[in-house]
Amino acid sequence: MILGFLRFSSVLRRITRKRHGVGKLMESVEENSSTNLADMPPVERTSETSHLVPPNSTSPPSYLNLASNLCALLFISIIIYCCFGDGVSLFSFHPSLMSLGWLMIMTSAINAITPGDLATEWMPIRLRSARHWVLQLLAVTIITIGFIVILSNKIINNKPHFVTLHAKFGLASLIFMSLTSLGDELSASVQKLPQPWLLMYADVIALVDGDKGRLTRRVHAWREALENGGLKLNVAKTEYMVCNNTDLTSLRIGDDTVERTDNFRYLGSVLDASGDIDRDIKARISAAWAKWREVTVVICDPKMPVKLKGQVYKTIIRPVLTYGSEAWPVLERHRQLLHVTEMNILRWMCGVTRKDHVWNTYIRGSLHILDIANKL
Structure with a gap:
């Protein structure tokens, strides 16, 4: 008892x-709603408690x-x-x-x-x-x-x-x-105690080569190295992509045939055989909307300060939308597609529709957010 x-x-x-x-923490957020998040008092997670506490407390x-x-x-x-x-x-x-x-x-x-x-x-x-x-x-x-x-x-x-x-x-x-x-x-x-074994695990690995013969030899060497370490190559989940249409033959690993594909996802980005980024941008837009739905209760709350909504957007949603953009060969249609997506998200956040006849520049100024096209 x-x-x-x-x-x-x-x-x-x-x-x-x-x-x-x-x-x-909420009082601190309300008091600092007119300032940047960087000016807010820092908090950290301690190993002894499961809640946020001020440092050195x-x-x-x-x-x-x-x-x-x-x-x-x-x-x-x-x-x-x-x-x-x-x-x-x-x-x-x-x-x-x-x-x-x-x-x-x-x-x-x-x-x-x-x-x-x-x-x-x-x-x-x-x-x-x-x-x-x-x-x-x-x-x-x-x-x-x-x-x-x-x-x-x-x-x-x-x-x-x-x-x-x-x-x-x-x-x-x-x-x-x-x-x-x-x-x-x-x-x-x-x-x-010192560990008497060494565990090697490969999640996602990409092998790139300009010659199919060299690529086949590298795949076989990689497979042998995995088997020597006690691992096994999952051929069913291995894909083969060619960035030209001259070679239509498939790739074989031993007795198994590797499936050929026109696009595949690697480290969060969608790679296309044609070199276009249309599929990748569409995937980024879908991921950004999914992330927006996760925080919609917060950023669509009319009681939340507008500037703080902009900080949340730039911290949580925009990085998802622009993930991998450093390697994009961006065209004007891509910029326009991302611009339209971002403005739809911002209008949802502010509770503004096109019938309200509110300019995009006013919405961005209220949220302190620059056009995403300038970030590419």
């Missing part, structure tokens, strides 16, 4: 602090952890008094050891990695992690001793073992906790 109270208090404290942190002390420890200590004292008040027996050590291991030491182990704990807030993260593992192993040891005590008591008194639900639940809890503690400790120890 006390352990459950501790976990509930820890979750409640994290939720409260998370809402408080998000509230501060410390977690406020949590008195719930202290209260839970005091309640656990009081509860253990009552159990020890009841067990040893009328005399000492072998069974008297079982409730005492179990209560001490579960309620006191295991609770302290959980508090060691809980933000805001008074006893460990001043410690660095590595020291707090070491304290957590030491206390957890100590709790497992004490609980195991308590389990051996009750098992010995049943053997001495010739009583059946693991018949009641209490006994079965206690055994399952002990096994689960022991495997969890020892498994995490073993995993951390194995990661520190």
Whole structure:
């Protein structure tokens, strides 16, 4: 019960602090809506918390952890008094050891990695992690001793073992906790050892050559290198593209034939055999609209400052629309297509239609966004 109270208090404290942190962040956004995002106070993610906090800040002390420890200590004292008040027996050590291991030491182990704990807030993260593992192993040891005590008591008194639900639940809890503690400790120890193997994995690789014969030899050499490393070339997902129409033959890798294609996607860009970028631009436009739909609740909110909408667009949507544009041989029709797409997105963001007769220059000026054609 006390352990459950501790976990509930820890979750409640994290939720409260998370809402408080998000509230501060939103207030900062509203106050700086008339300035650039670069002028806003920086935030960072810490390894100890799951919410945004200002840099160099410390977690406020949590008195719930202290209260839970005091309640656990009081509860253990009552159990020890009841067990040893009328005399000492072998069974008297079982409730005492179990209560001490579960309620006191295991609770302290959980508090060691809980933000805001008074006893460990001043410690660095590595020291707090070491304290957590030491206390957890100590709790497992004490609980195991308590389990051996009750098992010995049943053997001495010739009583059946693991018949009641209490006994079965206690055994399952002990096994689960022991495997969890020892498994995490073993995993951390194995990661520190030198790795006796080398794993090579190739996700997407492109081989380019001006001669088909040399390309075939390079593919065979690549396939042999993969097989020597324990990997296998997936011929079904391998494609072959020729940038001229003179060679219509297919490419063979051993007994397998590589599928020939007129275009394929490589590292997010669509390459065409003709050298045109029409397919790539259409793919970029589709990706930009998909990204716009992900943030439409934010950037289409009429309560959001217009300038901040422009900052969000330039940070999230425009990079998707212009991805790979450094290598584009752009023509005027491509510039016009991207210009129309961007203006449609900006008008949706501002809630303006063509029937409102609002000029594009006014929309761009309000959002502080230059024409995308000037970025190509």
